[in-house]
Amino acid sequence: MTRAKAGRRRQRGTIDRLPSGALRVRVYGGQDPVSGKRNTLVEVIEPGPRQEARAEAARTRLLNAVDEQRSPRTSATLDQLLDRYLETLDVGATTHRAYTRYLELHVRPFLGRAKAGAVGAEALDSLYAELRRCRDHCSGSAKRVDHRTSRDHECDDRCRPHRCRPLAPATIRHIHFVLNGAYSRGVRWRWVSVNPVQFVSPPAKPPPDPQPPSAAEAARLLNEAWRDLDWGALIWLFMTTGARRGELCALRWSNVDLDSGTLTIRRAIVQDGRALQEKDTKTHQQRRLALDAETVEVLRDHRERCEERARALGVELRPEAFVFSLAPDGSASLVPGSVTQRYSRMAVRLGLDTHLHNLRHYSATELIAAGVDVRTVAGRLGHSGGGVTTLRVYAAWVSEADQRAASGLGSRMPERPAGPVSDIERVRREPRSARERLAVELLERVESGAVSVGGHLPAVKTLATQKGLAPSTVHRAFELLREWGVLVGAPRERPKVGAFPRPVDDVGAVATDDGAHRRQIESEVGPAESYFSVVVRGPDGSRYPARVVAGSLEHPGTFRAHLLGIARVEDPRNTDAGDSWVGQYEIAVVPIVGKAEPIVFRWG
Structure with missing residues (x-):
């Protein structure tokens, strides 16, 4: 039977x-x-x-392969193998967190509960095909919407029909390498008999496609960054050194030698969740970079600003202080993620499609264009390839070739602005919000004489209705005008227009428009050697519109008489025909063309 x-x-x-x-x-x-x-x-x-x-032998072999998958040596699942592998993996916190996230999103939902020995090459090929199809792993049958947030909300144009997007080939390669490492350890631990990942091919490595900003784009980025001098110094150093984001965040003043023009990169800042940690550089190597003369001046000016802020608050800027810090004493480093976000916002504001890491590509490209050999470029950027033995000895890079590299890159950097741009000048040139645009419009009304000194601007509700703005926006525009000194008065009183000096942007244009005034001055004092901006300040602290005058300080008597005439004309309340009233006034004379020093005339 x-x-x-x-x-x-x-x-x-x-x-x-x-x-x-x-x-x-x-x-x-x-x-x-x-x-x-x-x-x-x-x-x-x-x-x-x-x-x-x-x-028959082939059938037996295939049956044995199936039986091996159905009854592997261990009953451990792939989840357990991955957990054990991540416990033994020795990588940085950021890399470990990225690998863990990749596995949670793209591997464990499909293969996590399967026995580790039962996962074969075909299952892995199916997994990679799914990752190339849709990164969200949609079913593909039902219509779905990609919402802008998972919270309860009113849908708008940001909530759009789902569109399958494949996972990036580089991310699939990372997943492949993690699985390969886990199964290799599993074979060593005798959890599985064979590593199935070795029979699966990951996506091809994408070809290198560095996209550094052009010289014109770099100049635009720097000009925008220099509106905040500290931020401009940081972006300048990114371009000239090609250092990594975490390396510059971890830079301390003890690592900067301005006398010899060198900078030593020893550590890096990494972000583990909300906590910041200081660790070795990515290649676990220190390197010393030579700085060009202009970069040394940038750091010297930045150091003076940091020391001035520290003295103002009664704290000390110690050598261990971070070079770039929001703390007055430099005790805390910048957050690397925040640096990237600020740079991205700046690039979007300028209409540029670039990110912070591209500045490393910019530095390398400019160095090679300047004729620097690739080995020296690799040393400056901290790449582990390009002569590993020499790169490990960081002192060897303070050499003639490195100095040529620093000088070559420094000569190709855009010029720094002559000085900081005031807030009012920045808003005049490029208003960025409805509040700033309204403030500029109201300022132009005052300067044109449409609203006289002591008068009132339209009421908040009236302006809000006329301009189609919220009352809060108009209030904020008024606060901006208060900061500029255009509006004066107690906080709870209706503000009135105060005396406000008219800015002079183009000396030539002003002088041309006032040709008769120039000819009168030249007839009194001869050819002009310098142009001066003259501001009259009254006894109540009010200032009257600035005037551009031409004159020579070699004839102080004639020049003084001309200034008295300006003061008498600029004060509409003055009715005294003599000069006795002048003792109550202050006349500031600031040179805007020429080499004369600023002076202040007082009479009494």
Whole structure:
């Protein structure tokens, strides 16, 4: 009875003869854990000697492979293997966090509960195909919407129909390398008998495509960054050194030698969640960079600003202080993520499609264009390739070649602005919000004489209705005018227009418009050697519109008489025909063309 039942037992696997004469061996391999499809192992045996025996051997081999997957050496799941591997993985906190996130989103949902030994090459190929199809792993059948947030909200144009986007090839390669490392350890630990990842090919490595900003784009970025001098110094150093983001955040004043013009990169700042940690550089190597003369001046000016802020608050700027810090004493470093976000916002504001890491590409490109050898470039950027032995000895890079590299890059940097741009000048040139645009419009009304000194601007509600703005926006525009000195008065009183000096942007244009005034001055004092901006300040602290005058301080008597005439004209309340009233006034004379020093005339 037993033998009869055994004879009627269904044979596992089939061997079929094809029309070509070949034999096709088919063995059921279970269900694909990713796609859910039936998995069949197929092998074709070409005609030849002992064809039937070779086909039977192939069927036996495929059956053993299926049995090995169904009954692996251990019952441990892939989740358990990955957990154990991540415990032993020695990488940085940021890298470890990225690997963990990749596995949580793209591997564990499909293969995590499967036995580690039961995952074969075909299952991994199906996983990679799914990652190339849609990074969100949608079902592909039902219509869905990608909402801008997971919280309760009113949908707008940012909530759009779902569109499948593949995972980036570089991310799939990272997942492949993590799985390969986990299975390699699993073979060593005897959890599995074979590493299936070695039979799977990851996506091809994308070709290098550095996109550094052009020289014109770099100049625009720097000009925008210099509106905040500390931020401008940081972006300047990114371009000239090519250092990594975390390396410049970890830079301390003890690592900067302005006398010899060198900078030593020893540590880096990494962000682990909300906590900041200081660690070795990415290549675990220190390097010393030579600085060009202009970069040394940038750091020297930045140091003076830091020391001035520290003295103003009664704290000390110690050598261990961070070079770039929001703390007055430099005790805390910048947050690397915040630096990247601020740079991205600045690039978007300028209409540029670039990110912070591209400044490393910019530095390398400019150095190579300047004729610096690749080995020296690799040393400055801290790449571990390009002469590893020499790169480990950081002192060797303070050499003639490195100095040529620093000088070559410094000569190609855009010029720094002559001085900081005031807030009012920045808003005049490029208002960025409705509040600033309204403030500029109201300022132009005052300067044109549409609203006289002591008068009132339209009411907040009236302006809000006329301009289609919220009352809070108008209030904020008024506060900006208060900061500029255009509006004066107690906080709870209706503000009135105070005396406000008219800015002079183009000396030539002003002088041309006032040609008769120039000819009068030249007839009194001769040809002009310097132009001066003259501001009259009254006894109540009010200032009257600035005037541009030409004159020579070699004739102080004639120049003084002319200044008195300006003061008398600029004060509309003055009715005294003599000069006794002048003792109550202060006349500031600031040179705007020429080499004369600023002076202040007082009479009394």
